Amino acid sequence: MAAQGNGKIINFASIASDVGVDEKTVRKYYEIQEDTLIGFFVDAFHRSVRKKVGMAPKFYFFDTGVVRALSRQLTLAMDPGTYAWGNAFEHFVILECKRLIEYSGNQFDLNFLRTYDDKEIDLVVRRPGKALLLVEIKSTENVSLRWFFCPAIQRRRSLMACAVFTGSKDSGNIFRVRILISDTMAIGERLPLNG
Numbered sequence: 001m002a003a004q005g006n007g008k009i010i011n012f013a014s015i016a017s018d019v020g021v022d023e024k025t026v027r028k029y030y031e032i033q034e035d036t037l038i039g040f041f042v043d044a045f046h047r048s049v050r051k052k053v054g055m056a057p058k059f060y061f062f063d064t065g066v067v068r069a070l071s072r073q074l075t076l077a078m079d080p081g082t083y084a085w086g087n088a089f090e091h092f093v094i095l096e097c098k099r100l101i102e103y104s105g106n107q108f109d110l111n112f113l114r115t116y117d118d119k120e121i122d123l124v125v126r127r128p129g130k131a132l133l134l135v136e137i138k139s140t141e142n143v144s145l146r147w148f149f150c151p152a153i154q155r156r157r158s159l160m161a162c163a164v165f166t167g168s169k170d171s172g173n174i175f176r177v178r179i180l181i182s183d184t185m186a187i188g189e190r191l192p193l194n195g
Contacts, residue, residue: 003070007091009056030059038062045111045124058112064088089139090122097123
């Protein structure tokens with residue numbers, strides 16, 4: 001059940017109801033997975049610590065293949081452009097961001113942002129002393145500048161990055177990723193997670 005909810009906002013009460021156990025038991029189960037490094041939480045972003053505590057986190061497993069195995073989807077094809085591909089790509093990029101941050105030794109926090117009108121920014125990176133880094137992850141060959149101008153970004157003085165899949169199955173180059181960064185319309189190719 002946890003694998004099917006990988007990368008989604010966790011509703012502990014709903015899961016508890018579905019499996020017939022107490023909500024505290026479900027929370028403990030996820031905490032054990034985090035403690036044993038099977039996965040990790042990404043908390044919702046809010047500037048107020050008090051409000052952030054009441055917001056539900058997302059949970060990600062340590063590997064995209066583990067999610068597919070636990071979901072019994074290893075034999076299903078993953079084609080670019082499909083929902084499953086998009087989820088796996090987003091998961092992969094978040095894993096790589098987490099890895100880069102941990103290896104660099106930076107004290108950055110990974111969060112996600114869901115707005116009141118149900119728009120979501122996939123990753124919010126808090127970097128002490130620097131602007132927030134808002135990362136929108138898209139699995140597409142076509143880049144749209146509108147991704148950089150959502151109201152949630154316009155209200156904040158933030159740096160927006162967009163991870164875009166640019167390979168294709170036909171070209172045999174299916175793992176090429178291009179990182180676009182927008183800071184007052186300057187577009188580059190480096191995701192600033194290492195300093």
